[in-house]
Amino acid sequence: MASERIPVARLDEIPVGGVKIVQVAGKEIGIFRTPDGFSALKNVCPHRGAPLCQGEVTGTFAPSRPREYLWVRDGEILRCPWHAWEFDLHTGEALHVPGQRVAAYRVVVEGNSVMLCL
Amino acid sequence: MKIIDTDVHPRWRSLEELGGYVPEPWRTKLLTRRIVHPHNGYPNPVATHRRDAVPPGGGQPGSDPDFVVEDLIERYGMEYAVLVGESAQLNISAMPNADAAAALATGYNDWLIHCWFSRDPRFLGSIFIATQDPQLAAAEIDRVGGHEQFVQVALGSGARAPYGQRIYHPIYEAAERHGLPIAIHPLNEGSLIFGAPTPVGYPSYYFEFHALATSALQTHLVSMIVEGVFAKFPNLRLVIVEGGVGWLPPLLWRLDKEWRSLRVEAPWVNRPPSEIVRDHVRLTTQPLDEPEDPAHLLALFDMFPADEILMFSSDYPHWDFDDPTRVLSGFPDETRRRIFAENARALYGL
Numbered sequence: 001m002a003s004e005r006i007p008v009a010r011l012d013e014i015p016v017g018g019v020k021i022v023q024v025a026g027k028e029i030g031i032f033r034t035p036d037g038f039s040a041l042k043n044v045c046p047h048r049g050a051p052l053c054q055g056e057v058t059g060t061f062a063p064s065r066p067r068e069y070l071w072v073r074d075g076e077i078l079r080c081p082w083h084a085w086e087f088d089l090h091t092g093e094a095l096h097v098p099g100q101r102v103a104a105y106r107v108v109v110e111g112n113s114v115m116l117c118l
Numbered sequence: 119m120k121i122i123d124t125d126v127h128p129r130w131r132s133l134e135e136l137g138g139y140v141p142e143p144w145r146t147k148l149l150t151r152r153i154v155h156p157h158n159g160y161p162n163p164v165a166t167h168r169r170d171a172v173p174p175g176g177g178q179p180g181s182d183p184d185f186v187v188e189d190l191i192e193r194y195g196m197e198y199a200v201l202v203g204e205s206a207q208l209n210i211s212a213m214p215n216a217d218a219a220a221a222l223a224t225g226y227n228d229w230l231i232h233c234w235f236s237r238d239p240r241f242l243g244s245i246f247i248a249t250q251d252p253q254l255a256a257a258e259i260d261r262v263g264g265h266e267q268f269v270q271v272a273l274g275s276g277a278r279a280p281y282g283q284r285i286y287h288p289i290y291e292a293a294e295r296h297g298l299p300i301a302i303h304p305l306n307e308g309s310l311i312f313g314a315p316t317p318v319g320y321p322s323y324y325f326e327f328h329a330l331a332t333s334a335l336q337t338h339l340v341s342m343i344v345e346g347v348f349a350k351f352p353n354l355r356l357v358i359v360e361g362g363v364g365w366l367p368p369l370l371w372r373l374d375k376e377w378r379s380l381r382v383e384a385p386w387v388n389r390p391p392s393e394i395v396r397d398h399v400r401l402t403t404q405p406l407d408e409p410e411d412p413a414h415l416l417a418l419f420d421m422f423p424a425d426e427i428l429m430f431s432s433d434y435p436h437w438d439f440d441d442p443t444r445v446l447s448g449f450p451d452e453t454r455r456r457i458f459a460e461n462a463r464a465l466y467g468l
Binding site (some may be wrong): 048049050051054055056079082083084114 | 440
């Protein structure tokens with residue numbers, strides 16, 4: 001099945017660390033710009049349906065020894081604005097809830113246009 | 119489907135907005151920070167409020183009545199939203215100065231009337247009282263209890279003594295006289311003048327504190343039953359807010375078992391506690407338990423009169439919000455109808 005490329009933003013429209021939430025093919029999708037590129041996730045948390053892409057783009061504290069704090073993956077984690085589930089901003093996988101993920105889409109940049117691949 | 123949301127949290131836009139309703143000399147003291155709402159000892163390490171509930175005009179989630187109408191009441195087609203104070207408000211009972219606390223209660227209730235009730239008739243609310251001086255608390259209930267949008271009297275679960283004890287009874291006398299249930303909301307245990315939030319001291323983390331939120335609620339429930347509050351005030355009802363549900367059935371089993379052995383110590387408890395709870399106690403559902411196997415939640419609801427006792431709540435705009443379109447799916451229609459609206463309608467006379 002050939003995928004469609006749909007323009008969703010101008011390159012300069014989304015700052016690094018920012019998000020643009022778009023309506024495409026009946027879905028709400030958050031287009032994120034990270035230091036190394038773009039990612040896109042469906043704007044529905046698999047837990048209870050929250051607008052996931054309105055959550056904070058952040059890092060996380062990795063599993064560690066007691067009283068040890070290891071801040072990692074800054075800018076790579078999306079935290080749900082409701083119950084604070086953590087998701088990998090690129091793959092959409094929930095970090096600590098096995099089997100749970102949000103749909104992730106490919107994004108390509110063509111010239112000045114950010115294109116969502118559906 | 120009809121929905122009555124039994125736990126929604128408003129907040130003042132600014133201390134100045136609240137202060138306008140606080141009587142002097144306390145207004146000046148409040149606005150110059152000579153008195154303060156005690157801080158909750160355990161702030162949320164992630165976020166207390168939903169980021170997506172920030173009003174379009176700015177300000178804190180829950181501070182714009184028009185946006186609460188739009189973002190909650192209209193979005194979900196709710197009939198009513200019952201407003202309950204946040205931690206700052208629960209914590210007036212933690213203040214060392216009883217008169218300051220009573221003044222802040224008065225101010226809060228007038229703020230609610232003028233800034234929320236007048237905006238939309240679908241807002242119902244909770245009379246806030248300070249427990250340091252139960253006579254002053256009863257006077258406050260008498261002052262505003264006649265307002266038709268006040269449907270209950272609310273307290274935090276943080277306290278210096280379990281709520282069944284006789285020092286609190288003037289509050290229950292006044293509430294019963296006005297036909298108002300008492301509502302207890304958790305997560306301010308251990309503030310200022312209260313004892314430690316657990317029976318064995320102060321936990322280190324909010325994670326622990328939040329997980330254990332039902333502990334004080336259970337203590338107050340058991341106290342009110344065994345002290346005979348519902349025998350002394352037969353028309354009084356109790357609402358346990360924001361405690362979830364799962365802890366209740368095993369507690370009812372335990373209480374009934376204890377009663378068969380220990381009834382002689384408190385002979386005014388003249389029937390099994392589970393029957394007293396069925397008649398006098400309601401629970402709001404949020405945060406609804408999430409067992410791995412959804413069938414277990416259905417089974418849990420079979421273990422006690424869930425159809426009569428539970429009332430849907432969302433806890434808007436807090437982080438652990440329950441979306442009414444996402445909870446209780448898979449339950450029978452009649453159960454949903456009663457939990458989403460009819461039990462609250464019967465309790466609050468709507």
